[in-house]
Amino acid sequence: MSKDESVWTEASLEEYLESRGVSRRGFLGFMTTVAATLALPVSFAEKAAAAVTADNRPPVVWMEYQDCAGDSESLLRASRPSVGDLILNYLSVDYHETIMAAAGHQAEEALENTLTKYKGKYIAVVEGSIPVNKDGIYCMVGGRTALSSAKEVCGNAAAVIAVGTCAAFGGIAAGEPNPTGAKGVMDVIKGVPIINLPGCPMNVVNLTATIVHFLTFGTLPPTDRYKRPLFAYGKRIHDNCERRAHFDQGQYVEAWGDSGHRQGWCLYKMGCKGPSTFHNCPTVRWNDGISWPVQAGHGCVGCSEPGFWDTMGPFYDRLPDVPGFGADVTATKVGLGLTAAAAVGVAVHGVAKTMQLKASGGDKE
Amino acid sequence: MQKIKAIKVWEFPIRVIHWTNFVSVVGLSITGAYIHFPFLSTANNPDAFVMGYARAIHLSLGWLLMLGVIGRVLWGVIGNRFARLRNFLPFTYPEGRENLVDVVKYYTFASPRPKATLGHNAMASLAYLSIGLIMVFQVVSGFALYSQADPAGTAYSLFGWVFGFMNNGYLRLAHYFSMFIFASFFITHIYAMWMSDVAERNGSGGSMFNGYKYGDPDSKI
Numbered sequence: 001m002s003k004d005e006s007v008w009t010e011a012s013l014e015e016y017l018e019s020r021g022v023s024r025r026g027f028l029g030f031m032t033t034v035a036a037t038l039a040l041p042v043s044f045a046e047k048a049a050a051a052v053t054a055d056n057r058p059p060v061v062w063m064e065y066q067d068c069a070g071d072s073e074s075l076l077r078a079s080r081p082s083v084g085d086l087i088l089n090y091l092s093v094d095y096h097e098t099i100m101a102a103a104g105h106q107a108e109e110a111l112e113n114t115l116t117k118y119k120g121k122y123i124a125v126v127e128g129s130i131p132v133n134k135d136g137i138y139c140m141v142g143g144r145t146a147l148s149s150a151k152e153v154c155g156n157a158a159a160v161i162a163v164g165t166c167a168a169f170g171g172i173a174a175g176e177p178n179p180t181g182a183k184g185v186m187d188v189i190k191g192v193p194i195i196n197l198p199g200c201p202m203n204v205v206n207l208t209a210t211i212v213h214f215l216t217f218g219t220l221p222p223t224d225r226y227k228r229p230l231f232a233y234g235k236r237i238h239d240n241c242e243r244r245a246h247f248d249q250g251q252y253v254e255a256w257g258d259s260g261h262r263q264g265w266c267l268y269k270m271g272c273k274g275p276s277t278f279h280n281c282p283t284v285r286w287n288d289g290i291s292w293p294v295q296a297g298h299g300c301v302g303c304s305e306p307g308f309w310d311t312m313g314p315f316y317d318r319l320p321d322v323p324g325f326g327a328d329v330t331a332t333k334v335g336l337g338l339t340a341a342a343a344v345g346v347a348v349h350g351v352a353k354t355m356q357l358k359a360s361g362g363d364k365e
Numbered sequence: 366m367q368k369i370k371a372i373k374v375w376e377f378p379i380r381v382i383h384w385t386n387f388v389s390v391v392g393l394s395i396t397g398a399y400i401h402f403p404f405l406s407t408a409n410n411p412d413a414f415v416m417g418y419a420r421a422i423h424l425s426l427g428w429l430l431m432l433g434v435i436g437r438v439l440w441g442v443i444g445n446r447f448a449r450l451r452n453f454l455p456f457t458y459p460e461g462r463e464n465l466v467d468v469v470k471y472y473t474f475a476s477p478r479p480k481a482t483l484g485h486n487a488m489a490s491l492a493y494l495s496i497g498l499i500m501v502f503q504v505v506s507g508f509a510l511y512s513q514a515d516p517a518g519t520a521y522s523l524f525g526w527v528f529g530f531m532n533n534g535y536l537r538l539a540h541y542f543s544m545f546i547f548a549s550f551f552i553t554h555i556y557a558m559w560m561s562d563v564a565e566r567n568g569s570g571g572s573m574f575n576g577y578k579y580g581d582p583d584s585k586i
Contacts, residue, residue, distance in 0.1 A: 224516060225528060239514055250407040250415030260408070269403065276513070276533040302534075311534030318401060319541060320534045331538055332402075335545025342549035346556035352474065353560055360477035 013053040037209045037284060038221065038231045051216040052091075059114050060123045060211075062096040063153055065146035066139050066173045066182055067128025071164040072098045074201035091211065094122075097141070108142050115156055123211065124157035126150065126185050129166040129173040133181030150189060159220055160185060160194045161210060165308050168196035168226070175309035186227055195220045196227045200303035205284045206232040226306055228278065237274035237300050240282040243267065261297065271316035272299030279304045371568075374447045374483055375576045382436050383573050386500070389430040390551075393503075394544050396423040401541050424511060431504045434497070447484035452586075453494040455487035462487075464586050471564070478564045482586040483578055489557065496550050499543050506531075506540045 017027050031052070032045040040048075051057075064072070076099065093100075094114040095107065102110055114122055128146075131138040136147035154160045162185040165171035173182035186194045197206050210229060213221045221229040238244065246252070246266040253261040253270050268275070277300050285292040294300055302312035311320045321327065322334045375383075396419045399405070407413035441450035455461030464480070465487035471479040472488065479486060485493060509527035512520035527536065562570035568579045 225525065230516075234516060236513055248417035248420075249413050250403055250405060251413075252403055252406070254406075276537060278513075278516070305533055307532040307534050311532055311538075313534075319538045322538070322542070323535075331542045331545075335542055335548075338545050339548045339552070342552045346553055349472075350556060350560060353564070356474055356477050357564060 031212070034205075034209050034212050037205060037280075038213055044216070048212050048216045052212060054215070057091055057215055058122050058158060059118055060091050060093045060125060061111060061114055061153060061157075062093055062125045062127065063149065064097050065126065065128035065130050065141070065150065065167075066180065067164065067166055069098050069127070070201040071127045071167075072096070075204050075207070111153075115153065119156050121158050122156075123214065124154050124160045125207075126154065126160060126162050126167045127164055129170045129182035129184060130188050131173070131180035131182050132188065133179070138180035147188065150185065154185060154189045154192055154194075157192055159214055160189065160192050161207065162186065162194060162196045162198075162227075163202040163207060165198040165200050165303055168198035168228075169306045169308070171198075171200065172309045193220050194227060195223060195229060197232070198226075198228060198304040198306075198308075199279060200301075200308065203232070203279075203281070203284060203286065206280070224278070228304070232280045232284075233278040233304065235278065235280065237277045237279055237281055237294070240280075241274055241294055242282065243294060264297075267294060267297075267299040268318075270299050271314065271318060273302030273305070273312055274300040276312070277302040277305050369579055370582050371577045371579055372483060372582055373445075373576050374578045375572055376440075376445055376448065377576070378436065378440050379444065379448050380573055380576060382433050382440065385429055386433040386437075389426040389433060390500075390547055392426045393423060393430065394547060396420070396426070397541070397544055427504065427507045427511070430500060431508070434500050434504055437497070452485055453490050453497070455490045455586075460586055461490075465491075479561070481565060481567055481580045481584065483567075483580050483582075483584045484586055486561075486586065492550070492553070492557075496547070499546055503540065503543050506536055510536065510540065 014024060014027065017024075022030075028045060028049055031049040032042055035042060035045040035048055038044075062072070095111040097107070100107060100110070128139075130136070130146045130150050132147060136145035139146040141149060162168045166173055166182070167185050169184045170178070170182045170187075171184075173180060174184075184196070186196065195210060197203075197210060199206075206229070209231065210221060213219075213229075221231055223229050224233060226233075238247070241247075243264060243266045246264070247268055251260060251265040253265050253267050255261070256270070266272070272294065274294060281292040281300070282294070285295070299315070301315050302308050305312050313320060317330065319331055322329055322331050325334060399419045400416070400423060403416060403419075405415055407415050438450070440448050441453075451457070455465055464482060467476070468479050468486045468488040470476045505524060505527060508520055509524035512518060512524050513533075515521060516525065531539065558569060562568070566579075568577060572578045
């Protein structure tokens with residue numbers, strides 16, 4: 001990751017891991033976990049390990065556009081570096097604005113070198129959305145717009161990995177009214193294999209697994225309609241949730257801190273978006289598998305779905321508000337209003353019509 | 366008025382489908398409302414499976430509604446002249462357009478009574494067209510949402526395209542909101558049936574039970 005000396009010596013990955021206290025056994029154990037995350041048989045762990053340690057592995061450039069560096073944070077973590085972090089570290093990340101030692105012209109030069117030397121061979125990781133309004137002047141890095149930079153960097157990559165919901169779908173920056181015209185990478189870049197790892201932030205386990213898949217098989221893993229890898233986004237949070245039994249049973253948290261909440265009941269009524277969100281949070285969890293939002297007692301906010309910020313919100317309601325009716329107008333309010341209007345309407349009409357029929361002498365017929 | 370006769374207007378399959386649709390829409394609304402807002406608490410019952418049953422009933426009735434919609438469209442092709450799909454597009458033929466004006470006059474108090482019709486009047490046809498399309502939307506969106514449980518499955522391959530048009534949040538919103546359109550339709554439908562029975566006296570009130578209405582057998586509509 002950083003221009004750490006041990007990475008830049010010619011040490012092999014095994015030696016590098018050894019120097020950080022990770023034995024070969026530990027490394028293979030980790031590769032087995034990655035193979036399992038990818039839903040591959042255990043026998044692939046060795047193959048993947050060989051691919052990761054091979055000398056011809058491609059360099060990685062990590063571009064940040066309209067972002068908060070949250071995905072970089074997710075990568076770095078505050079806790080001890082995991083084997084995954086070390087492997088990503090070892091994959092010479094030639095350019096990463098937040099954490100590289102070089103700055104200014106030196107940094108741009110490093111990027112330029114990689115782009116020319118490894119043209120069509122490197123992996124581009126993109127974090128953050130790309131603004132397109134006013135020719136993209138809302139995000140400038142090194143005197144260039146994010147748009148022109150992304151076209152060059154992503155356009156010449158072997159594969160593009162869009163990390164985080166902003167890079168995948170535009171995310172928070174693309175929320176209504178989207179003043180900068182923020183877009184996800186796949187909406188701007190065409191003709192290059194692109195994979196999305198949405199999430200706010202993305203889970204580094206999925207990034208490692210995606211890169212390992214690419215190194216092992218030379219292709220990106222199979223994806224869903226939103227270009228999200230199926231191994232990580234193929235199942236709903238709700239269907240793998242440890243609180244699911246309480247959902248089916250009809251036991252719900254009604255208020256924060258109530259007895260149900262203390263007993264770990266389902267957070268559905270608190271606006272949990274688990275039923276509409278595809279992510280592997282319940283199985284891989286976060287921070288070295290310590291916990292994840294629902295386990296910690298808060299509903300899922302649906303951060304890895306397209307439409308997260310506008311249509312996956314509000315955080316604490318089941319459904320988005322009805323568009324065009326202003327804030328806090330729920331479907332229930334509008335719907336009950338419609339039904340009441342129908343009832344009042346027919347009642348008034350009925351009285352008037354009955355009077356008209358009487359006046360017209362209907363009874364005589 | 367000497368030509369008035371009892372005429373079989375609604376054939377048996379039409380009546381069956383009407384009532385299965387009624388049962389499924391009412392059942393789907395009740396269970397759907399529970400799924401949206403689980404109002405029954407089972408706090409002290411360890412064996413409860415309330416949401417599980419609500420969803421099982423909702424999904425089963427979803428199948429019933431789907432069969433009702435398919436059956437109705439089918440009968441619109443092979444059924445009698447009152448059941449034909451053409452009836453749902455009254456603006457496409459002269460008698461329909463004429464009748465539409467007449468019924469609008471009746472509802473806006475410009476005339477006390479509409480001219481007698483045997484099948485659906487033009488306004489009713491448009492209402493049923495709309496509610497039919499909403500039923501189709503509910504079936505498609507419902508199965509699309511159901512299919513999310515297994516994106517590798519058959520249901521998702523059949524209905525997953527819906528998510529190319531509408532994302533998850535808005536699809537759920539529209540699926541839920543349609544329940545209120547059904548509720549409003551239900552109120553209006555009962556009222557219009559009763560009022561036309563009073564104003565026209567052609568037996569439309571009981572026709573969905575016995576199939577017969579009274580009128581001029583030569584009536585085009």
